[in-house]
Structures are given as structure tokens and as C-alpha cells.
Amino acid sequence: MRYISNRYLRAALLVLCVVTLAVLVAGITGCNERKTEYTPDGRVILNFWHTYNDTEEAELKAIITEWEAKNASWSVRAVRIPFDGHKPKLRTALTVGRGPDMARVDWSFVCELGRKHALVDLAPFGFEAIKDNYLKAPLRTNYIDGHYLGLPDQTTCVAMFYNRQLFREAGLDPDKPPRTWDEFVEMGKKLTNAEKGTFACGFENTLWWSLPFFNTFGATLISEDGKKCLLDQEPAIRAIDFKRALFADHKIEAGAWRAGSITPEQGFVNGKYAMIFMGPWNLPKFTSSKLDFGVTLIPAGPAGTSTNVGGTNVVIFNTGKFPKACYDFLTYFTSAEVQARWCSKLNQMPVNLKAYDLVKFEDPHLMTFMEQMKSAVSNPIVTSYERLEDFVNPEMEAVLTGQKTASAAMATLARKVEKRVLTD
Amino acid sequence: MNTQTVQAEPQTPAAQGGSPLRVVIFVTLFVAMIALCVGICGQLYKFLTMVAAAFAARGGDPAKAGEVMKNMAWMVDALTAATALALASITIRRWIATHAEQRAAFLRTFFLYLCLTAGVVVVLFPFFWMLCTSFKPAGTELLINTANPFDIVPAEPTITNFKKVLKLDAAPVSAEASQAVVDPVEAKKNFGTYFMNSLVVATLAAFLVTLFASMGGYVFAKKELPYKQQLFGVLMATMMIPGMMYMVPQFFMVCSMGLFGTKLAMILPHLASVFGIFMLKQFMETIPSSLIEAARIDGASEWQIFRVVIIPLAMPIILTLFLLTFLSHWSNFLWQLIVTDFENPLSITLPVGLALFRGQYTSDLGLIMSASCFSIVPIVILFLFAQRYFIEGMTQGAVKE
Numbered sequence: 001m002r003y004i005s006n007r008y009l010r011a012a013l014l015v016l017c018v019v020t021l022a023v024l025v026a027g028i029t030g031c032n033e034r035k036t037e038y039t040p041d042g043r044v045i046l047n048f049w050h051t052y053n054d055t056e057e058a059e060l061k062a063i064i065t066e067w068e069a070k071n072a073s074w075s076v077r078a079v080r081i082p083f084d085g086h087k088p089k090l091r092t093a094l095t096v097g098r099g100p101d102m103a104r105v106d107w108s109f110v111c112e113l114g115r116k117h118a119l120v121d122l123a124p125f126g127f128e129a130i131k132d133n134y135l136k137a138p139l140r141t142n143y144i145d146g147h148y149l150g151l152p153d154q155t156t157c158v159a160m161f162y163n164r165q166l167f168r169e170a171g172l173d174p175d176k177p178p179r180t181w182d183e184f185v186e187m188g189k190k191l192t193n194a195e196k197g198t199f200a201c202g203f204e205n206t207l208w209w210s211l212p213f214f215n216t217f218g219a220t221l222i223s224e225d226g227k228k229c230l231l232d233q234e235p236a237i238r239a240i241d242f243k244r245a246l247f248a249d250h251k252i253e254a255g256a257w258r259a260g261s262i263t264p265e266q267g268f269v270n271g272k273y274a275m276i277f278m279g280p281w282n283l284p285k286f287t288s289s290k291l292d293f294g295v296t297l298i299p300a301g302p303a304g305t306s307t308n309v310g311g312t313n314v315v316i317f318n319t320g321k322f323p324k325a326c327y328d329f330l331t332y333f334t335s336a337e338v339q340a341r342w343c344s345k346l347n348q349m350p351v352n353l354k355a356y357d358l359v360k361f362e363d364p365h366l367m368t369f370m371e372q373m374k375s376a377v378s379n380p381i382v383t384s385y386e387r388l389e390d391f392v393n394p395e396m397e398a399v400l401t402g403q404k405t406a407s408a409a410m411a412t413l414a415r416k417v418e419k420r421v422l423t424d
Numbered sequence: 425m426n427t428q429t430v431q432a433e434p435q436t437p438a439a440q441g442g443s444p445l446r447v448v449i450f451v452t453l454f455v456a457m458i459a460l461c462v463g464i465c466g467q468l469y470k471f472l473t474m475v476a477a478a479f480a481a482r483g484g485d486p487a488k489a490g491e492v493m494k495n496m497a498w499m500v501d502a503l504t505a506a507t508a509l510a511l512a513s514i515t516i517r518r519w520i521a522t523h524a525e526q527r528a529a530f531l532r533t534f535f536l537y538l539c540l541t542a543g544v545v546v547v548l549f550p551f552f553w554m555l556c557t558s559f560k561p562a563g564t565e566l567l568i569n570t571a572n573p574f575d576i577v578p579a580e581p582t583i584t585n586f587k588k589v590l591k592l593d594a595a596p597v598s599a600e601a602s603q604a605v606v607d608p609v610e611a612k613k614n615f616g617t618y619f620m621n622s623l624v625v626a627t628l629a630a631f632l633v634t635l636f637a638s639m640g641g642y643v644f645a646k647k648e649l650p651y652k653q654q655l656f657g658v659l660m661a662t663m664m665i666p667g668m669m670y671m672v673p674q675f676f677m678v679c680s681m682g683l684f685g686t687k688l689a690m691i692l693p694h695l696a697s698v699f700g701i702f703m704l705k706q707f708m709e710t711i712p713s714s715l716i717e718a719a720r721i722d723g724a725s726e727w728q729i730f731r732v733v734i735i736p737l738a739m740p741i742i743l744t745l746f747l748l749t750f751l752s753h754w755s756n757f758l759w760q761l762i763v764t765d766f767e768n769p770l771s772i773t774l775p776v777g778l779a780l781f782r783g784q785y786t787s788d789l790g791l792i793m794s795a796s797c798f799s800i801v802p803i804v805i806l807f808l809f810a811q812r813y814f815i816e817g818m819t820q821g822a823v824k825e
Contacts, residue, residue, distance in 0.1 A: 049766070053783055077767065082779035085761045088671075092762045096676045098684065106784065156785070266566045281785045288563025312784065 034098060036321060043068070043075040046326055047100035049090070051083035051312070059342060060333075067332050074325050094118055094319065101320035102330060104153055104312050107141040108385035113315060114144035115383050115424075120316040121147045125327040133336070133352050137309045140378035145226075152351040153334055155311035158212060158277040159372045160299065164292045166191060166198065166274040177275075177296040181216070181242065184275075184299045188252035191274040201246065202256030202264040202273035205400060207392040208379070211308035212277060213239045215377040218303030222380040227422055231392070232407075232414035235302070241406040242301075244399050257400065268293075279310060280349065280369045287363075295365040297372050307376045311351075349373055383424035391416050446527050450519060453534050457515065458508055460541055463574065465507045469500040470577045471556065478559055478581040486561045486580035493579065551800075552576070558585050558794035565789040585794035589615045613769045615795055618777030621687070622754060623802060625773055629691040630750035634742055637697050641704025642734055646716060656705075659698050675762055685765025690773070694753070700745050707741040708734065743813040747806055754803065774799055 037045040052060055057080055064076045079100065081089055087109055093099045105113070113119050127148050131139065138152035164174035170190040178184040188200030203209065214221060217239035220230050230236065246253040254273055256264045265282065267273035269289050277298070286293055297305045314333070316326045332338060339350040340358035349370055350359055361367060382388050395413040398404040404412075470493075477492035515534075522530045557565050559581040569575040586592075591614035643649065644656050674693040683689040711734065719729045735742065757775040764776055772780075778795055781788045807814065 047767075051784070079766045080769070080780070081766050082761070082776060082782065083784050084779040084782045085757065085776075088758060089761055092672055092675050095672050096679050098679060266568070269566050270568045270570065279785055281783070285563040285786075288561070289567055310785065 039075045043073060044322060046074055046076050046102065046322060046329065047079060048076050049079050049081050049100040049103040051081060051086050051104055056346060059345060063333060063338055067329055071328065074329070076329055094317065097319060099317050099319050101322065102314060102316045102326040104314050107138065107309065107311055107313055107379070110142050110150045110313050110315060111144050111381050112383050114149040118317055119149040120318045120323045121149060122151070122327065123148060125324060130331065133354055135351055135353060135373060137376035137378045138311055138351055141309060141381060142313050144381065150313040150315035151330060151334055153312055153314045155309065155349055155351045155373065156279045156281065157307040157309055157369065157373050157376050158279050159307065159369055160275055160296050161268060161278045161286070162275045162294050162296060163268065163271060164294050166271060174294065177294060178299050181299045181301050185246070185250050185252065188250060192252045194251070197272060199254035199273050200252035201275040202254040202262070202267045203243070203277060204264060205257030205393065205396055207389045208308055209277060210243065210396060211379060212298045212306060213243050215306035215308065216298060216301030216303055217242070222382060222422070226381065229414040229417040229422060231417065232411045237406045237410050240396060240399050240410065244406060247400055248402060257397070280366060283363060283365055295368045297368065305372070305375050307372050309376050309379050382421055384421065388417065388421050391421060446531060449531055453531065453538060454515060457538055458512060460538065461508045461511050462504055464545060465504045466500065467552070467575070467577060469503045473500055474559060474577050474581045478583045486582045489582060490580035493581070554793045554796055557789060558797050559583070560790055562790055585790040589791055589795045615777065615798065617770055618772050618774045619798060621771065622774035625687050625690050626750045626753040629694060629753040630746045632691065632695050633697045633700055633749045634746045636695055637700030637704050637745060638735065638738065638742055640701040641708050642730055644701065644705040645708035646713065659701065663698050671759070671762065678763055684763060685768055685771055689763040690760050697749065700749065703745055704738065704741060707738055711737050740813045743810050747810060747814055750806060751803065
């Protein structure tokens, strides 16, 4: 064996290591920030990261071309990133100063970005004057600590899908689906045939999918100031207890939320569940499966019919140098005329109230969703919505499986959420 | 089956005076085997006819393909029956030819083979489901045959998903689009590009990681250097830190080096594999030092010793590391997503490209499954060629003599 025992060799190695480290440090402390880019004809390029699919992307590019024709100084570069992973992508890019000027993000991500001071407040651009044009519930997901930090570009909600064939087989009128929770239970008993493996309904048990229950019972989950969790209040307890009763007492819910169970979507397509909550995104899929189905409003509870809010918002990052130009583009993109065209072509619900009268859908089910959307209540706004789900979901499952009573579970949960989620 | 057989004068069970219990067990296993055979072969032959029908139906029309499948249904039944009959006849002949004393061993082997076959079915079922789903028309991916839930081969198949994934469905979106000049980037932005990018990244990364880890492992196993143990301890300690912790600093460094959006950015931060060094060091310690000394006496240089003595002896573990590294880079989503410059869509790799098929609430299952069919091909080929070394490598480190 040869030994590297020479003192000088050791010293040389040490010096080499130090020099390499110094070169690396010098290299990495170099400027990372994006420089302003221009098109060959001298327009300033605004980078817009979006998560649209192929069809939507084609439509977006057409809208960009229109906007650029009216705004000679600017060009929007639409960059498609996968929705799955857009959060870590944006987090890391913003950390090293390589973020875009504006982006389309999940509704739940706005709060985190806002509280990390990554977003531009829209008020100085005159957003107050046009904010009432937008649907209230999706817009509310952009209202963070007294500031509007984004605007909705696409919105969805869930409504109730029902299998018309199963209604007929149970002797029910397929044109008269349940309108209230009482009717839902009553019809549900007729629709359930446990021996055949068919159930009146199958539900997910995550917080987002359970929000229609909370909202129809008039429950508010987080206080207006964002400091108090109200899950231990009477309406929330009644909502979760009602959901438990559907499964445990009335036995009309299939337990689709349990691990290994048939999911609501699969159960509905295969005629196992007569009623499910679902969004408009599955309308083409259900239609092509040749299922005879209908869509109706979520059954009314003490607070009437209501639903949750899904979709995405568009935000402007404060690392960009041209927030006003971004704002102009995004307000154009979500204007009534553009929204009407976008939604009519892509069968989506508009976010702009003025576009409601301009949109014409061939699919009548979409009109039900538009009606349902009017009764939507904003989702809870917290810094990390995922973390809120992480705390709420196991407690709700404990209630459904009978391990805890609704009041005990919600009391514990409210304190946990206040301590671990609302302090972020 | 590995049972001894009596060559002369085969006798019936009754003539041999076989135990009735053994006969009952044999009949039970026999029935189970036939049921398993009918189930597996029925689905396999149906799948093959489905593939043929899907490609035969021009334009990817599921109804036409369904018609073709219906016309070929008799072939599926006939082939299934023939296979079951052949298997039954072979088994019965073996049973008859087996001496009464060997019947217990025969039944044990029979039972073992049945269990293994059932195991294979369980393991391969997800892959079969993936293959079948990739041929299902949009909207029918979740439909189940309620009469027989195990019949997962679509009745009306289509190859549209494969066409879409490979962008062979050249239908213009609109009249304006059909007249527009074809964007070369858009034309190349397809699954084939993602696939090639991943192949380059995974192969290069696996080769370099293996090379550096072999060198590192050799030094730590066989060479003397100052603070070797301490240095190795520090290296091992870095394995305790979750990879997520490195993500932002590594991204910062990659950007500062001007590598953002390049294939090198996907590879560079993972070239120093502590796990690889550890694995190879453990293996190389088992190589006798006398071999190295003998080579040195014969005049071999350090590089020659490493190349001619160490590398061939450590080949099983090196190939194992190559496979493991290839797999991890082939399916690495998060890091590749972070360093991908989406302004240049031609740099997108497979895991990131697959994610583009998933939306906020929807997943295009048919497209994902058909893309997955292609994506598993390199891994299957690698395993087929290197499985002997792979198994050897996995087990050799466990024994130290």
C-alpha cells in the first residue's frame, strides 16, 4: 500500500480544497435575477406560467395574440408547467429569483404566496372598481389579510350527480331528485340495496369534498380574522354528524371514503352509487360512458343549498418589473367578453359575473353548475390548506367510523388547528 | 415438474393403491389449476385479439374494433380450451406416471407451482390493467364488467391514446391552425422527445454515478488516506439529511453555474452518491487484498489494478448500482421538474411530461397508461439483460467470508 503521508502533499490537497470551495462560492453568489427580455420587434416580454391543458393553451395563445395587437409595447410568453408540482416549482424558482412575472396557481396557494410577500397587491391598479364583476366565492380566495392579491381565472364547484336509471328502478321520478337533506335520506333508503351492492350515495371524506355539508348547515370553519377555528361550533358539529348518520345510521352511504373502497367516481360510472358529489370536469367522461345521469343542486340544509369552490387564480409576483402591464393583461383575460368566449368554447364556468348572460352552453348540466356556483361559500383561507386537511381529515374519519363523537372530535380539532395551522 | 417418474408400466391410481386423501388433494389442485389456466389464458388470448382488432380498425373506431373482437371470440374460446386441455392432459399423465411413494412430493410441487402462478398473477395484474386501460376509449377507463370484474380487457378498444401520446393524431384544431406554419418546437414536443431526454439523463447519470462510486468505494475499501474513517463517517452522516433539504441550495448552485434547463443540471447534483460509495465499499472489502498486491508485483499501475482486477470482480454490485441509479433518475419527478426550463419544452423529461396529462381535478387515464406502457420498456429490457447480475449483487453483499 502506498500512503499519502507526505506533509506537503497534504497541504497541497488542503489548499486545492479551499480554492475549489472559493471558486464555487464565488460562482454561486453571482447574480441569479432575470433580466428584462425583449422580442425582436422591441416589445417587453412578460412571462406567464400557466397550467392549462392542450385545448386551453391553444385558446390562451389566441387571446394573447389579441391582447398584443392592442398593446404594442408588450408580449406575453405563455409557459406551460404541470399542475402537479406547480407549487414546488414556483417556490424554488421564486427563492432564487427565477420566477415568472405572473402565474396561474391553485386557489389554495394564493394565501401562502401572499403571506410570504411574493405577490403584488392589486389595489393600486384600481382593482376596487372592478372587483364586483367577479364571482364572490372564488374572488374571496384571493383576499388575504385585507388585500386582493390575485383574481380568479377559472372556477369550479361540485353539484350532485344522480343516476336516472337507478332512480327509475327504485320507483322514483328521475326528474325529481332530492332538494333537501330530508328528501335525500328518504329517497336514499329506496335507492339502497346492500345485497346487490348498490348504495344511494358514495362520498369522499376529505375537507374540500365535505365543504358542501358544512356550507349547507351554515358552518363557518375559520373566523373572519383567521385566528379562530370554528369547527367546534354547533353548525359544524351538526354537519359532520349528519354525514356520519348517512353512513352509520341510515346506511345509505357506501363508505366510499374508506381505503380500498370503490371511489365515488368509479361507483357512479358502474351504477353502484346512485348519487355523488362531482364537478363539471367529469361531464365529458360520464357522457361518453353512456350513463343516463342528471345533475342537480346540492340538497338544501338549514342554510339552503351551497357548495365549495375549486379552480385557480392568477397572481402577479413582486419580483417582476412590470406589474401594471401584467395586471392589464390579466384583467383583459378575465374580462366578460373574453371569459364568455373562453367558457363557451371550453365548457367552463365564467368567473366574471357579466359573462354569465353571454355564455351559451350546449350541455344543460353546465347551467346547473352555474346556478350552484351562485350559492357557493368561500373555502377556508389559511397559509397551508394542505396542513388544514391533514388535521381535519383523520378527525372526520374518526367520527364516521364511530371512534369519536362529532362534538368531541371537533372540539379537539379546533384547538389543534388554532395551535398548528392558524399560527403559520 | 421436478418429480421422479417411473418409466416402466404406468399404473392407474387405483392399481397403485394411492391414498384417497392424496387423490382428493390432487383433484382439488387440478380443478384450481384448470380454473387459473382458463382465467389467465382467457384474458391473455382476449388481450391479443383486442390488440389485433384495435390496430385492424382503421381510424381507431372502438365500435369497429369491437365488431372484429366479437368475430374473433370463438378463437379465444377455442385457444383457451385447447390450452386447458393440453395442461390437463400433461398433469394427469404425470400424476399417473408418478410412483405412489412419490405422490406426496408431486402434490407439494404441484401446490408450489400453483401458488407461484397465483403470485405471478397478483404481481403482473397492475401491468396488465395498465395495458388494457391504454386501449380504452376516453370516458370508459373506470367502467367495470359487472358480470366478471376480472375481465378487464376492453370490449371496444382503440389505439387513439397511443396516437395522442405520440402526437400521431394530426387532426388540425381549427381551420386557422391547419393553415398556420408548423412550429418545429411544437412538432417535436411529444412523448418521443420526453422519452429520449429521460433515456439520456438516466443512462448518463447511472454511468457516471457508478464510475465515481466505484472509484470512491475502492479508495475507502482498499487505500489508505488521512482521516479516512472520519471522512467516511461524514459522508455517511449526509445520508441522514433528507434530500428535500438540499433542493433549494442545489437549485441555487445549478442556476448560478448557468446550467438551468440543461440535462447536466438534472445529473450533476446527484453524481456523488454516498449510498453507492457505501454499497461498493462494503463489497470491495470482501475482495482479497492479496490479489491487488499480486497485480502490483506484476507491475500493474493503480489504474490497471482498478480496471483489470477490481472492476471485473465487483461487476455484479456495479451493475446493481447502475440499475438502481437508472431507475431513480428515470422516475425522478421533483428535481427534474424544478430544473426544467419550460420555456424550452424540448428539455422536458418523461416523469415531468407524464405530469402534463394530469390536471387540477382530472387525470387522462388512457393517455397516462399508454405513455406508461412505453416508459416501462427500458426498465424491463435492463432487468431482462442484467437480472442475473442484479440478483447476485443484491445477495452477495449479505454474506462475508
